[in-house]
Amino acid sequence: MPVASELQRAAQEQLEATAERLEELAAEAARQAKENRNLARQAAAQPEIEEARAGDKQDRLGFEERQDLQRALEDQEQLTDEVDSLRAELAELERMMEEAGQSNPELAKDLKELQELLEQLNDSDLQERMDELAQSLEEDDLQRANETLDQLSRQQEDFRDRLEESLARFRRAAVEQDFRATTREAEELARKERALADAMREEDDPDLRPRQQAELRDRAEDLESRMERLGERLTELDEREASAGVDQARKSTQQARVEMGEAQEKATQGRNQEAGQEADQAAAVMERASQELQAALDDMAQQQSEATQAALQQTADDALSLARRQSQLGERMRGASQEQVASMRGDEASLLQGVENMARSLQEATEGAFGGNPALAAQMGQAMESIESTIQAMGGRRGSMPSPYAQSEQTVGQLNRLALMAIASAEQMGQAQQQSGENAAEQLEQLAQEQGEVMNQTGQLMPMELGQQAMAQQMQELAAGQESIASDLGDLAEEPGSDETLGDLEQMAQEAEALAQAMVEGRLTPETVRRQERLFHRLLDAGRSLEREELSEERESEQPGVFERGEIMPLTPDQLGALRYQLPGPDQLQRLTPAVRQLVIQYFERLNRAGAEPGGTW
Template structure:
């Protein structure tokens, strides 16, 4: 192909001839040829690209037809390359294009090769540039086929070498395939949370956030953790699988590492890593591992120090919240009063009604609402912080019941501080602002100010209790630190002092630092108490400092290898520490007794003054009954009213120092003050109504008597309590009542099968059971009146309902179920006071109402007060200015005063 051919013509006796030529499938093409004298001529035809057909003619003479065959060159007529990816990738086959451009393919891909040459072949091979080995292909005539495996080492240029059967070289460029084989990498695993070495939470549940990714897919994820003790002993690894099914090539998984059953001791470390497997079939599966993270369980000493620091921080936060609430309440009252007295605060419409609320006033009221919401959030955060401190104290081994009880009562106070009434007042203000109603906004501001005043009182009470809890907790934790330090010093004296060296000296210096920390902690508690240098805390502080000095001498002696001096100084340090724990605990107990005595003294003063005020108010009522409505009576009424305010302050202070003093006693006094103010207003009228004023004055006498009764009951509870706060007694009372109810339930279940029997004996047993149920209800009422548990009131109501049913001879399965529910509610009330967390994962099941599910409050039932009460109950007009809780308390006192007296 491409060559030329020479054609020779011989035509005797002719001078001219015609040369005919054509290609395959073409018409003949003539060409005139001149002959020489002998009838001979030559012609050269070419270059030829295909076969050529030739013949010649001259006149009537014709030659035979000749064919010149052109041999085709050897070349690659066709080539197909297909990438077949590994099965686990779940990707379809893709064609590949040979050439100089790199082709990226994953590891394990098979390159299917098929094609044909223009001539028969002897061999076909893929061969990498610079490499001896290759991949042979099968040959069938001019066709070839086979496959090339893309191993991790297959990256590079591959040439398709074809050998023809006759040895003719192939024309054109050799097919080239530049492969870049991407190896299947191991998964990459990180743990953003906790992200680094940290301390294990006190709950021993470490939250984890795991980020695992792979170039193709993940199939398995495991958390591997193992314990490392303080001595360096490594425990067996524990594997926990996490679900990553369907996650694809990346998974962000959240979970918890539960270390509660790992046997960790303070000072131990839990190390962990996360392992991930990709989807490559075995044995080629790749495993990725995260960096190791150490979770250290703090030592008891560190936990106690952290508890003390957290307690100080929360105390400061409580003071800040109380101060902020005080300032916000003042602003709310000022804004409400400004709305009341500013005649130009709103524009009058054409019909004489108030116009829209001015923009500036709206903005100020909205700011008050926003700040109140933010303060409520801060109070809830404060409650959670106290809960954390409680758990931290338990984890630190501070099992002191007084300290734990004080923390629990502070948390309950904070939880009760944000009342539904406050939320309702806030909603009223927001709704009034949305309507731009000036009068509704003013009323809402006034009501919100009253609710803020109650919140401020609760915050101040909880703040005082928490300050006491901080002192109690600090003394308890410092006593535990001193006990542990004395024990460790004894161990050093026994083990390190006889064989002094530099390592023993270093350990002794560490103990000296702890002694210095102990002395500084005692000094801080003394400063919190406002104590001077001649207080009971001065002695343990001096002992701790003396122990530190002795430890430093012992460390120096150990460094110098003087065993005798080290032993002597170490023994001195141990002796100095011997009395410190008992001294600190004694001071804590002394403070509890002092606080209880202080509360009793405050109650005694309040009770005495309340009795005197009741007598004075009685004289005012008697004078008004005689028609004496002059200046003298008005002066006496104002004097009693002023004294009532002083008693209210004393009750609030006492309630802030002891949990068994009900802060609701102040509400009863508030009712008395309202009645006194109403009586005085009647006397200040131009035409005084003495009879109406007398009725109001008598109401105030009854309220003062009810307050005196509550004070006497609170005093008896405080005097009988053993703790400084009284909270432990409240928890114990609820637990005892729950046990009593459980016993009643057992008796009722025993009587249930005999209910078919009739007769006086069965009725007598039911009445005896009803009497015990009624006695339990009365104990719950007293517990509610003392303010120790807000849940006691509804429980008492349910117990009385059950007693009435039993007294009427009705005992069935429904009654048994109600008794069981009461028992469980009593247990729940005790747990609430004990700060046990509810089970958030427990399924909540609704129950349809039954005939016994509707309960009216006892005070609202017809005939509950008798046909003729001894003391008139307050009317709705008189009670509507009070909060719902205050109204309940006032009505409860009046109900008790009107109960028939036992003879």
């Protein structure tokens, strides 16, 4: 199995490759949009009645048009297939990292968020235009196909815009993964240097140790170069504090490299005890470098989270302000003449501009991710559509469509709903850390990743050919981590519902305890590593079994109890009336936590109870 740092680095490289491919797709989408727009214009410029075409010429031109249209459809299908393929590759990367015990929460969150972004690229409007074009070609309706091609070119321009907007998020995700991989490499280098220091003092293989020290020194030099490049990339993202932290870690790594060179020289001269002391000092400095990297990474993540929460809160404030303005404008529409209402369309258009600015600001603050909430982005679009419908109603004839006032009230509801969703997203981000690990599935997932970490560290020791004393020292330290997993598993096995997992948690705890005991005794054999790996996969399977149970929609029937049939009273007209403000749909409600869902329901109940005074905001 590859070491942890290699897997982390592979994840970074795949994210970078995905970003590069998206950039190529954006350029290709722009080319196709331009080409299809030109084809549509050429077709529109031709006479509607093509009497000028006669005989073979007409057949030839019709064939050429059909070929051009078919090629345009196939080119767009290839683009959408490419996006789907990239999403599948990210899903496979997520699975691979989890299977290897390297799916830390930040990477897992990034991969899920990026998959959602790719899924949103192929929206329903684009697919609808493609289906219409395919149907027109099948029915041999070239006129309709050319009209659809013009619409498709506009959808392709939107597709290109969404690709370019997603690029920033993918590039940042790649830099963040570079940061995590570099931190992991520093941790591994510090551990190996510490183990080598113990081996040097043991003097069991004096010819091997100088070569091993030279290899670690070369790795430190490579790591310095990676840190320098990482610092530059962080500066490009305007993460100057994080860049300064990486630069400090680079200087520590440089110091560690110098001390590694001194340890190598003394080991070559046979001064093994002194070499061990130098290696110990190098390990201590390298540990400091890894801590500096981790601190800078944590600070950057915290600042980014706070910035996203602030952007979501600002979105809520802006949406509420726009809702109040919409309510006031709606009141002005009541009783106004058609001409007076039409004159207010400029005011309504300014509200649309306000929502567009709000969406742009949130998109820039979250780099296209909308706080990791696709439903929020969808609600933003619904609010814009509602305002556009209000503008249309304000310019239409009475009775031809919903009244401007009624449409204005719907817009108020959409803006209030947008504000509520933004507030809920901000609150969920703030509570995520406290809620993490509260349920059994999350605890098992965390324990699986901890077991994977112990497994990876154990695997790194085997190729070092440590002496008995050095190996015993390293195994003692690893045994503490294995013992902690055993203890946590034992506690989890005693919690209610633990028997619902796939596998016996108590038996897993006993296996973890037995592994810890073997490690305390300094026994590191291939069988020990295999047992660790089996335990890791059992923990993964147990966590997944609980996740599937939580997501299951299976219903169980129950025997009805005795009940009294009461008198059925007729409903009042009020009870038969439609709600003034409709609740969000079931799909939207199910995306929220139970607490936030209850808040949403109570909020709309209050709005509908106050329905006698229309147009209000909160």
